[in-house]
Amino acid sequence: MPSFMEPFRIKAIESIPFPSPDERREALTTAGYNLFRVPARKITIDLLTDSGTAAMSADQWAALMTGDESYAGARSFDRFQSVVQDLTGFPEVLPTHQGRAAERILLGNLLGLGDISVSNTHFDSTRASVEAAGAEAVDLPVPSYEGVQNPFGGDIDLDALAELLDGQSGPRIRCVVLTVTNNANGGQPVSLLNIAGARKLCDTHGIPLFLDASRFAENAYLITEREVGYADSTPRAVARTMFDLADGCWASLKKDGLANIGGLIALRDAELAGRCADQVIAFEGFPTYGGLAGRDLEVLAQGLIEVTDPDYLRYRAESARWFGEQLGLAGLPVLQPTGCHAVYVDAGVLLEHIPPQQFPATAFANELYLAGGVRVCELGTLVFGRPGQDGAPDTPAPRELVRFALPRRVYTASHLEYVVDVAELVRSKAEQLRGYRLVRQGGAMRQFTAVLEQA
Ligand code: F0G
Numbered sequence: 001m002p003s004f005m006e007p008f009r010i011k012a013i014e015s016i017p018f019p020s021p022d023e024r025r026e027a028l029t030t031a032g033y034n035l036f037r038v039p040a041r042k043i044t045i046d047l048l049t050d051s052g053t054a055a056m057s058a059d060q061w062a063a064l065m066t067g068d069e070s071y072a073g074a075r076s077f078d079r080f081q082s083v084v085q086d087l088t089g090f091p092e093v094l095p096t097h098q099g100r101a102a103e104r105i106l107l108g109n110l111l112g113l114g115d116i117s118v119s120n121t122h123f124d125s126t127r128a129s130v131e132a133a134g135a136e137a138v139d140l141p142v143p144s145y146e147g148v149q150n151p152f153g154g155d156i157d158l159d160a161l162a163e164l165l166d167g168q169s170g171p172r173i174r175c176v177v178l179t180v181t182n183n184a185n186g187g188q189p190v191s192l193l194n195i196a197g198a199r200k201l202c203d204t205h206g207i208p209l210f211l212d213a214s215r216f217a218e219n220a221y222l223i224t225e226r227e228v229g230y231a232d233s234t235p236r237a238v239a240r241t242m243f244d245l246a247d248g249c250w251a252s253l254k255k256d257g258l259a260n261i262g263g264l265i266a267l268r269d270a271e272l273a274g275r276c277a278d279q280v281i282a283f284e285g286f287p288t289y290g291g292l293a294g295r296d297l298e299v300l301a302q303g304l305i306e307v308t309d310p311d312y313l314r315y316r317a318e319s320a321r322w323f324g325e326q327l328g329l330a331g332l333p334v335l336q337p338t339g340c341h342a343v344y345v346d347a348g349v350l351l352e353h354i355p356p357q358q359f360p361a362t363a364f365a366n367e368l369y370l371a372g373g374v375r376v377c378e379l380g381t382l383v384f385g386r387p388g389q390d391g392a393p394d395t396p397a398p399r400e401l402v403r404f405a406l407p408r409r410v411y412t413a414s415h416l417e418y419v420v421d422v423a424e425l426v427r428s429k430a431e432q433l434r435g436y437r438l439v440r441q442g443g444a445m446r447q448f449t450a451v452l453e454q455a
Helices: 021-030 058-064 075-088 099-110 124-132 158-166 192-205 216-226 235-244 270-283 294-306 310-329 360-372 413-428
Strands: 092-096 116-119 136-139 173-179 209-212 248-252 263-267 342-346 377-379 401-405 436-440 451-454
Touching: 021 360, 058 294, 075 092, 075 235, 075 263, 075 294, 092 099, 092 270, 099 124, 099 173, 099 209, 099 248, 099 263, 099 270, 124 136, 158 173, 158 192, 173 192, 192 209, 192 235, 216 235, 216 310, 263 270, 310 342, 310 413, 360 377, 360 401, 360 413, 360 436
Parallel strands: 116 136, 116 173, 173 209, 209 248
Antiparallel strands: 092 263, 248 263, 342 401, 377 401, 436 451
16 A cells, blocks of 8 residues: 555546557657657656646636736736745746746856856756856766665765865856756755855855755755754745755746746846846746746746645655655666655666667666556666767766656556556566667757667
8 A cells, every 4th residue: 555645636637548559559659769759648647757747726726817917017926926035035036938948048147158057967958058158067966876875865066066166167167056856866855954065165156056946845845854953844944944045046837836837037136137137028028927927927826835835745755755665666776765756767777788879768768658658758878878979879878767757746646556567567578678779869958859769
């Protein structure tokens, strides 16, 4: 029996498709063996992402109807702004249509040619914004050791950060970014101790510290569970302490905004906010709607209140933990400890016979789809490897991870039990799986459009 119970009951339902094995094979072949190219109507359980896939609450649906669609100065913006100010303490609030627009605008204002942004790990769209500004994105995740579980595996390596700041490239560093939780590194949280350490180093060197706060509530909850001294704090209070240590943040509100679209920039510095607002106007919309409808702002304001509910966050962490345990019992190499938004499986360990250049994580993900219509996301060499030049083999990713993302409030324990059964079936025939080779790939973020064939 699952050790948790969903802290909600279901009010509206959506039927899920059950394509036959033949239909799944046909869909995957037509998609060039790339799950991003498979239509959602051919997916039974979709764990591709936790982004924009949340189910809204009755209160959010009710709030939606109150949206003020005025072009300028909408009442819905006032509500959104006051909820964000209350949550973060940042006075300057700019909505954007999603996270990457916020990144592009803020990082585009901070960075120029030859500058450096340092992070625990830049998410791929964050890295793309840094590079679009002509700057370099340096990742300094805390080192992981075989067989050692780190409760704060999302931390930045403070020694390496100090060394970089004191070294030759120190003067080129324009910002430090902490992604909370660290999506590209197993969805692990960042501790308050680590954020405070980064703050101190930033102060010494006069550099601003920003949070990529897309999963701020899950990070805050995991701090109450794992960091000494915070067991009695509310996730909301911990989140405020996180924000208090930073100069500002951006977020994709498609995650902890509990909504299907939205993003934000929130800052202390009014001058920087003014420059960002000019670009919001140019590329998103008037700063009181920033590429969103008034009704979206209402939904987000309500979502940002609901998301710090301790019962909801406990369920979120416990369902991920239970799901990870079940996958582990089914013989899958699961990254431990689990975070909240996803469970990560190391396909490199499961499919040792497939070299990284033949994308073992893709092979595992595709087989889950063929076996049971389950869609997950490859985070291995297809995503994080560097394409080889002139026919040279790819530089492999550090690990061949597959992410089973958990959309918020969407799937129940019995859906996840089904996924575990499918994964066990795939594990039982792991030795028979074959790798893939690329037939066609685009530029940055090739995973979205790549076409593959079986090796
Ligand atoms: N930052 C983080 C940490 C993210 O995980 C994402 C998106 C973004 C920024 C960009 O936000 O999608 O609203 O433009 N992550 C999604 C995922 C796509 O599947 O992990 P966006």
